[in-house]
Amino acid sequence: MAMRAYLQRALLEALRQIDGVPNGFLPTLEVPKVAQHGDLSTNCALKLARHLHRAPMQIAEEVATRIALDPDRIEACEAVRPGFINFRFSHRQLYQALAAVLEAGPQFGRTGAGQGQRALVEFVSANPTGPLTVGHGRNAVLGDTIANLLEWTGYDVTREYYFNDAGRQMRVLGASVRARYEQALHDRNLVAGSYATKHATDGVGRRVEVPASFPDDGYLGHYIVEIARALADAEGAALLSATSDAPFTQAAKEAIFQDIERTLQRLDIRMDTFFNERSLYESGALDAVLQGLSGTGLLYEKDGATWFRTSAMGKDSDTVLVKRTGEPTYRLPDIAYHRDKLQRGYDVCVNVFGADHIATYPDILRALRVLGLDADRIDVILYQFVTLVRGGQEVKMSTRKANFVTLDELTAEVGPDVTRFFFLMRSVGRHLEFDLDLAKEASDKNPVFYLQYAHARICSIQDKAASVGFETDVKADLALLTHETELNLIKQVVHFPQALCAVAEAREPHRLVVYLREVAAAFSHFYHHCRIIGEPRATASARMALAAATRVVLCNGLTVLGISAPERMEKRDEA
RNA sequence: GCGCCCGUAGCUCAGCCGGACAGAGCGUCUGCCUCCGGAGCAGAAGGUCAGAGGUUCGAAUCCUCUCGGGCGUACCA
Numbered sequence: 001m002a003m004r005a006y007l008q009r010a011l012l013e014a015l016r017q018i019d020g021v022p023n024g025f026l027p028t029l030e031v032p033k034v035a036q037h038g039d040l041s042t043n044c045a046l047k048l049a050r051h052l053h054r055a056p057m058q059i060a061e062e063v064a065t066r067i068a069l070d071p072d073r074i075e076a077c078e079a080v081r082p083g084f085i086n087f088r089f090s091h092r093q094l095y096q097a098l099a100a101v102l103e104a105g106p107q108f109g110r111t112g113a114g115q116g117q118r119a120l121v122e123f124v125s126a127n128p129t130g131p132l133t134v135g136h137g138r139n140a141v142l143g144d145t146i147a148n149l150l151e152w153t154g155y156d157v158t159r160e161y162y163f164n165d166a167g168r169q170m171r172v173l174g175a176s177v178r179a180r181y182e183q184a185l186h187d188r189n190l191v192a193g194s195y196a197t198k199h200a201t202d203g204v205g206r207r208v209e210v211p212a213s214f215p216d217d218g219y220l221g222h223y224i225v226e227i228a229r230a231l232a233d234a235e236g237a238a239l240l241s242a243t244s245d246a247p248f249t250q251a252a253k254e255a256i257f258q259d260i261e262r263t264l265q266r267l268d269i270r271m272d273t274f275f276n277e278r279s280l281y282e283s284g285a286l287d288a289v290l291q292g293l294s295g296t297g298l299l300y301e302k303d304g305a306t307w308f309r310t311s312a313m314g315k316d317s318d319t320v321l322v323k324r325t326g327e328p329t330y331r332l333p334d335i336a337y338h339r340d341k342l343q344r345g346y347d348v349c350v351n352v353f354g355a356d357h358i359a360t361y362p363d364i365l366r367a368l369r370v371l372g373l374d375a376d377r378i379d380v381i382l383y384q385f386v387t388l389v390r391g392g393q394e395v396k397m398s399t400r401k402a403n404f405v406t407l408d409e410l411t412a413e414v415g416p417d418v419t420r421f422f423f424l425m426r427s428v429g430r431h432l433e434f435d436l437d438l439a440k441e442a443s444d445k446n447p448v449f450y451l452q453y454a455h456a457r458i459c460s461i462q463d464k465a466a467s468v469g470f471e472t473d474v475k476a477d478l479a480l481l482t483h484e485t486e487l488n489l490i491k492q493v494v495h496f497p498q499a500l501c502a503v504a505e506a507r508e509p510h511r512l513v514v515y516l517r518e519v520a521a522a523f524s525h526f527y528h529h530c531r532i533i534g535e536p537r538a539t540a541s542a543r544m545a546l547a548a549a550t551r552v553v554l555c556n557g558l559t560v561l562g563i564s565a566p567e568r569m570e571k572r573d574e575a
Numbered sequence: 576g577c578g579c580c581c582g583u584a585g586c587u588c589a590g591c592c593g594g595a596c597a598g599a600g601c602g603u604c605u606g607c608c609u610c611c612g613g614a615g616c617a618g619a620a621g622g623u624c625a626g627a628g629g630u631u632c633g634a635a636u637c638c639u640c641u642c643g644g645g646c647g648u649a650c651c652a
Contacts, residue, residue, distance in 0.1 A: 032595080033590090033598085034595075034596085037595070041595090043594060043595090046633085049632075050632080080595080082594075082595065083594095084595065167652070168651080169652060303650080304650085305650050307650095316648085317648090320649085320650045324650055327650085329649090329651090329652090330651085354646090355579080355580070355645080355647080356646060356647065357647090358579055358646065358647055359578075359646095359648060360647095384581080384645075384646080385645080426587090426588070426589095427589080429580060430580080430581065431580090431646095435587080443614060444613090444614045444615080445602095445614090446614080447600065450600085450614075453614050456612075457611085457615085460611070460612055461612090462611095463611095464611050464612095465611075468611090510588095510589085511589090517599080524615060525616075525617095527611080527615080528616045528617080529616085531611070533611045
């Protein structure tokens, strides 16, 4: 950051001396793809060529000669071919930055862009009608990691889970549990007589037997049976006479939420707050939204329903907010909920949604704008769906026993580190192919281990060094690090804070995965070209320091991703 | 029909707010363990960046169209 800012200032100063450069012109600096082109590069001469009616190369040369640079920081500045100006950092600059990594240690990478600001990340938000699925897994891991990223860039972050335990879904859930409860009582001979059954069709078209009292669109999952049995164990036949399904709904909700939280905890995810949709009904927030909207004339009645004139705001149709029955559609509480978030004073509200929400959130933003709220504070992350692949075949998401449906099963099978890594390694805009065979394989094919292995290897070197009689020396003479692989590794390691910042701002965790892979690769190259233990003491100390700094970055980076940085990895048995 | 996402090496994907010869992993082929962990390293082969136009000094990247795949488009949640 410092170098980029420093160079930009120097460039601006140089450009000011050249006739015809527009006032607001801001030169940009980027890291060239090829190391040969230096550490930072600007294309400003190419950009200005048209404006100045001059050859880009000529401009580049003039800038390069006019720019005033501290040779202690920049060792080379040259204008090159089409008109790029390339800068090379001085070694001294690199060594200073490297020392700073060791000084900051576990804090290295923390920056302050969000200092003093509060962020709310809403994610998962699955209603408590069943266990979390693999699809929820991508949501959960993305949300948690984005929250981590925001924390590392200085925000005060709240992780929130929004849910609805009132609607039709929950009524059906309660009725399903009740039917299974009655069945359980019969199975245990706690009530006399036989009970009637009927057939229902499950998600993959199979006929299954259910109690006659089972709702037509009831929940067929086995977890319902378990909840019902637990109720039968705890309450006996006492609930048989209940006048409503409420006790069943309540029991189901509690059991399922417990299950969901446990599933999340296995992935090291903990929510700060749970927001109940029902509270919006009770607080009058829904009415407040309707009132606010009606004041603008964008609300009208038709066929007994209340409509929001979204057609006046770029949508091809209007949207119902309150049904003819008087019941709100889900969009109304959604609007009220987001209004509530903004009113709670969050500077940034991140929402993690599956691609199927593509059509709903624009309505929310429209409504918020109409209500005079700053909808730009809401940042929607839309992720594409997950496909499980096993044996080269897509696993159909179904209740079929052999297939995975729940997040829990997935985590149990491949472990939390691999689960998180796989959900994070692809960009959110792409479908995620989750290869179970690859995920389960503890081998070099599995990309997670490449990162963890590099970390473990450094730890192992440090152990070895300690046993030989010396440890990382903070006062090592870093100027002894001159090998190409050493310099490259230093550059990678030192870049961590900027990399993290950029990833946080873009809210694209997969880019952190890409960066960390590069760090691990740079370390492996260094490791294979430069010995540490056994070299002269001064050289060994410097290399130990470099390894320690690499460890810091790998560890901090993995921590942001929510993946462990093991000090050793089990040797695998070669089959 | 309309809206959004995606189409880059045999496979899975980076790169996409335009720039310097298109990158990585896996797979394939060659080498490297008397030496700090070979879950590694060094190297090779492999691409009309779906296709066609356009904008530009310059396009995988921006615009238009076409073709493929996915998701939406409810007074369901």
